[in-house]
Amino acid sequence: MSKFLIDKYRSLEAYTPGEQPKDMQYVKLNTNESPFPPSCGVIEKISSAEISKLNLYPDPECRELKNKIAQLYGFESDNVFVSNGSDEILSFSFMAFCSEEKGAIFPNISYGFYKVYGDLYAVDYKRAPLKEDFTIDVNDYLNVNRTVVIANPNAPTGLSLSVNDIEKIVSSNRDSVVLIDEAYVDFGGQTCLPLVKKYDNLLVVRTYSKSRSMAGARLGFAIGSKDLISDLDRIKYSTNPYNINRLTLLAGCAAIDDNDYYINRCSQIVEIREYSKKRLSQLGFEYLDSDSNFIFARSDKIGGEDYYKKLKENGVLVRHFSDEKINDFVRITVGTKEQMDTLFCVTEKILKEV
Ligand SMILES: *Cc1c(COP(=O)(O)O)cnc(C)c1O
Numbered sequence: 001m002s003k004f005l006i007d008k009y010r011s012l013e014a015y016t017p018g019e020q021p022k023d024m025q026y027v028k029l030n031t032n033e034s035p036f037p038p039s040c041g042v043i044e045k046i047s048s049a050e051i052s053k054l055n056l057y058p059d060p061e062c063r064e065l066k067n068k069i070a071q072l073y074g075f076e077s078d079n080v081f082v083s084n085g086s087d088e089i090l091s092f093s094f095m096a097f098c099s100e101e102k103g104a105i106f107p108n109i110s111y112g113f114y115k116v117y118g119d120l121y122a123v124d125y126k127r128a129p130l131k132e133d134f135t136i137d138v139n140d141y142l143n144v145n146r147t148v149v150i151a152n153p154n155a156p157t158g159l160s161l162s163v164n165d166i167e168k169i170v171s172s173n174r175d176s177v178v179l180i181d182e183a184y185v186d187f188g189g190q191t192c193l194p195l196v197k198k199y200d201n202l203l204v205v206r207t208y209s210k211s212r213s214m215a216g217a218r219l220g221f222a223i224g225s226k227d228l229i230s231d232l233d234r235i236k237y238s239t240n241p242y243n244i245n246r247l248t249l250l251a252g253c254a255a256i257d258d259n260d261y262y263i264n265r266c267s268q269i270v271e272i273r274e275y276s277k278k279r280l281s282q283l284g285f286e287y288l289d290s291d292s293n294f295i296f297a298r299s300d301k302i303g304g305e306d307y308y309k310k311l312k313e314n315g316v317l318v319r320h321f322s323d324e325k326i327n328d329f330v331r332i333t334v335g336t337k338e339q340m341d342t343l344f345c346v347t348e349k350i351l352k353e354v
Contacts, residue, residue, distance in 0.1 A: 008122070015116045018319055027342050029333040030317040032155075032184075032294050034213040036265045036336075038251065039258035042214070045250045058246040060237075065249050068256040069221055073193055078226045081233065082252070084243045086183060086207035086220025090149075091117055092235040093203065093222075097147045097177040098123040106149040107136055109157065109326060111181065114149050130157070130325075134288055134296075138165045142172040151181040153189045156321065156331040158290025166192045170199045177228065179203045184292035186211035186266045187273070193223060200225035210293055211266050212255050217248045269293050273334045279344045283351065298329045302354050310353075314346040 001010065018031035037043070066077040083089045094117035098104045103124035106114045118125035128140035134157045141148050148169060153160040170178045170192075182204055185191050196202050203224035209215035222232065236243055244252075255262065273295065280287055280297050287297035298304060304327050308320035311330075319331040332343065 012119055013116065015113050019317065021317075024315060026312075027316045027335065027339045029335050029339065029343060030319045030331075031215070032210055032292075032333045033215045034210060034265065034269070034293070035334075035339060036213050036268075038213045039255060039261040041254040041258040041261075042251045045254040046247050050247065050250060054246060056246070057242050058244060058249055060241040062244055062249060065244075065252045065256075068253050069223075072256055072259065073223060075196070075223055076226075079196065079223050079229060081222040081224075081229045081236075082244060083220045083222070083236070084240075084248075085209065085218040086181070086205050086222075087113060088243060089205050089220050089222045089232065090114070090179075090181070091120075092232050092239075093147075093149075093177070093179055093205075094118065094121050094123060096231045096235050097179075098125070100124050102176075103146040104149060105141060105144050105146045107154065109134070109154075109323065110149075111151050111155045111183075135159050136161055138168060141169045144173060145176060146173075147176050148173060148178040149181065150179070151183060152192070153184045153187075153291045155184065155292070156294065156296050156319070156326070156329075157288050158184070158292040158294060158296055159288055160189045160291045163190050163192050163195070167195055167199075170195060170202045174199070174201055177201050177203055179205060181205045183207045183210055184294075186262070187291060187293045188270050189291045196223055196225070200227065203228050208252060208255065212262050213265065214248075214251060214255065217251050219244065219248050219252045269334050272337050272340060275337070276332070276334060276340050276344075279340070283344065283347055293334045295332045295334065296326075296329050297332060299351075301351055304328045304330050306354075307347075307350065310350045311343070311346060314350070316343050316346050318343075 062082045065082055066080040070077040070080050090113055100122055104118055105126045105128055108127035108129050131137050178201055180192055182191060193204050196204060203222055205222045208219040285297045285299045287295050304320050308318055308330050311318055
């Protein structure tokens with residue numbers, strides 16, 4: 001830390017991304033990326049002719065991409081905001097809709113960035129505890145007069161709230177924004193997008209990073225009422241109007257054109273997830289019944305941190321969280337069947353040694 005950093009940032013605890021060690025080739029099951037490449041349409045779109053246009057700024061309005069997203073989900077393009085990863089939408093939303101006066105509420109176990117943005121923007125936030133079974137208690141979020149932020153399915157549990165429960169939360173907080181982060185909804189969850197037509201305080205956030213195999217392109221989008229979208233635009237044009245680069249805009253459009261490819265890849269991942277749950281049971285693990293592309297699992301035979309370390313020694317990366325409520329778990333991203341079989345094979349070996 002330099003002596004120049006101003007006081008309010010000195011105690012900021014930044015977000016820790018999943019590790020990407022370079023000392024050897026790992027089976028990478030720690031950051032919930034897709035194990036599959038983007039569709040052919042995306043790969044072909046990034047031609048040298050397009051690369052040679054990088055001297056020009058991209059379209060700040062992202063018109064073509066917004067139109068395609070709007071059409072796919074049955075909205076108008078004014079209902080769509082696009083961003084440099086969905087993290088940017090979360091950041092803009094905390095900036096736009098939360099403060100010391102207008103507080104926020106999110107689960108105590110959820111995506112780690114909510115707390116980081118809460119701290120960064122000096123928000124009065126409350127973290128509502130999950131129930132014993134790791135599900136979200138809807139009652140904590142009714143009539144709260146705070147901006148509500150919920151990942152659905154939640155991370156790292158993989159558990160979902162029903163659309164019915166989300167509607168209860170949205171309809172009881174008409175004077176607050178309810179942000180539903182649907183990063184993992186394409187793996188079998190239920191989307192609450194239809195509620196956007198009914199409630200002007202609902203913002204649904206999606207990402208290309210997981211179900212659309214484009215974590216490296218950095219692209220996210222939000223769907224909400226035109227007024228909410230214009231609020232996000234106000235922040236974007238006050239920070240970084242060209243937030244999405246030319247190549248990512250092209251890739252994002254091509255991915256929508258190839259939607260069937262991604263639907264297929266998601267079903268494959270769901271199949272591998274269900275297979276993996278069975279294998280984990282056979283190995284004596286317990287897990288939460290995930291609707292996402294990861295499984296949150298624990299074993300009586302080995303602690304979470306120990307298991308994580310032994311897997312890493314054997315070339316397999318998973319994610320471990322040190323928070324005491326969940327530190328006996330590891331979060332395992334669903335990879336290809338081959339990657340998962342490597343994990344199970346290594347796990348058998350590890351369990352024999354303990
Ligand atoms: C991965 C993830 C994000 C961030 O996605 P990017 O679009 O890559 O920034 C947001 N929310 C949740 C719950 C996630 O798991």
